Amino acid sequence: MKDKLIIFDTTLRDGEQSPGASMTRDEKVRIARALERMKVDVIEAGFPAASQGDFEAVQAVADAIKDSTVCGLARALDKDIDRAGDALKGANSSRIHTFIATSPIHMQKKLNMQPDQVIEYAVRAVKRARQYTDNVEFSPEDAGRSEEDFLCRILEAVIDAGATTLNIPDTVGYSMPQQFGATIANLIKRIPNSDKAIFSVHCHNDLGLAVANSLSAVMNGARQVECTINGLGERAGNASLEEVVMAVRTRQDFFTCDTGLDAREIVTCSKLVSSITGFPVQPNKAIVGANAFAHESGIHQDGVLKNRETYEIMRAEDVGWTTNRMVLGKHSGRNAFKTRMAELGVDFAGEADLNDAFFRFKQLADKKHDIFDEDLQALISEQGFEA
Ligand code: KIV
Numbered sequence: 001m002k003d004k005l006i007i008f009d010t011t012l013r014d015g016e017q018s019p020g021a022s023m024t025r026d027e028k029v030r031i032a033r034a035l036e037r038m039k040v041d042v043i044e045a046g047f048p049a050a051s052q053g054d055f056e057a058v059q060a061v062a063d064a065i066k067d068s069t070v071c072g073l074a075r076a077l078d079k080d081i082d083r084a085g086d087a088l089k090g091a092n093s094s095r096i097h098t099f100i101a102t103s104p105i106h107m108q109k110k111l112n113m114q115p116d117q118v119i120e121y122a123v124r125a126v127k128r129a130r131q132y133t134d135n136v137e138f139s140p141e142d143a144g145r146s147e148e149d150f151l152c153r154i155l156e157a158v159i160d161a162g163a164t165t166l167n168i169p170d171t172v173g174y175s176m177p178q179q180f181g182a183t184i185a186n187l188i189k190r191i192p193n194s195d196k197a198i199f200s201v202h203c204h205n206d207l208g209l210a211v212a213n214s215l216s217a218v219m220n221g222a223r224q225v226e227c228t229i230n231g232l233g234e235r236a237g238n239a240s241l242e243e244v245v246m247a248v249r250t251r252q253d254f255f256t257c258d259t260g261l262d263a264r265e266i267v268t269c270s271k272l273v274s275s276i277t278g279f280p281v282q283p284n285k286a287i288v289g290a291n292a293f294a295h296e297s298g299i300h301q302d303g304v305l306k307n308r309e310t311y312e313i314m315r316a317e318d319v320g321w322t323t324n325r326m327v328l329g330k331h332s333g334r335n336a337f338k339t340r341m342a343e344l345g346v347d348f349a350g351e352a353d354l355n356d357a358f359f360r361f362k363q364l365a366d367k368k369h370d371i372f373d374e375d376l377q378a379l380i381s382e383q384g385f386e387a
């Protein structure tokens, strides 16, 4: 029996911190419902102390969601924790996520605090959060640039104070996969009470390594991944949920855990987040990009028509697309052309007719970027066939 890998979605919190991606209360509820349908374990709905609007949004998500745990973010300050606790009152299952920075640069330049003082704040925050819920997550912000010895000290202390999830954020996306994985393994090994909490990771994508770092952490004992739909998030974004989930599922040979997600909801969720935020999904984005399951070259199309597994490592249908797609263009081959024509109802009388039509299709494809079904139909009627 494999371990459960918990999926913590922070599209509504860190995703919303993407410049220009802010969402209304009702939009957050719509996205939260889509995440719940996908069986996301934890939905971080917002940062209740940030504004009255975000408080109300977290409250509305907490009231609407029944199956997923709803989480609110709070700095390690009494007033933030009380706001989060109040906003989450209506939830079936709630979590408070509190954080404080632990890297030398953040402690000295941002917080102006001594390390011992940071530990005091963290412990106090976790204890206060426990007054609202027994599900408390603690994050040492900028853990990717924090000293391992200090991380061990603060994490041991917050577990004793009642934290049930320890989230290790690579806040500025600075880590390398092997190094980040080793940090997770070391923390689990070195912290004496580490078996009392679940280790989580939260990776940013500044060097394009958020998913790789998350997967490396999972291979080294992390059992929660924090991620967002379409990889939305601060600066270059967070680890993308769809990539993490499908990498773990597709390469089960590398993992001793799996998520409980219904991946068939991924594309719907991706489209919803894109339309609400106005952030388009790049066509070549893994899993959810329009071209993720599209084939244009003749060699690939011929292979896929013979057996999909020649060029597909996942089924488009398993992540919510209706099907894979053959795109007809100048690289396409005769087999794909003939197949599409048959789908349009054209049955060539013989090889000579097919060759003639294929030749004229190639001439057109050299001139035209996108070949639509209407173009194919026009080509056929010029030749005297009717679809
Ligand atoms: O990136 C980060 O460090 C965060 C924390 C609040 C977990 O978003």
Ligand code: ZN
Pocket: 014, 169, 171, 202, 204, 234
């Ligand atoms: Zn973050």
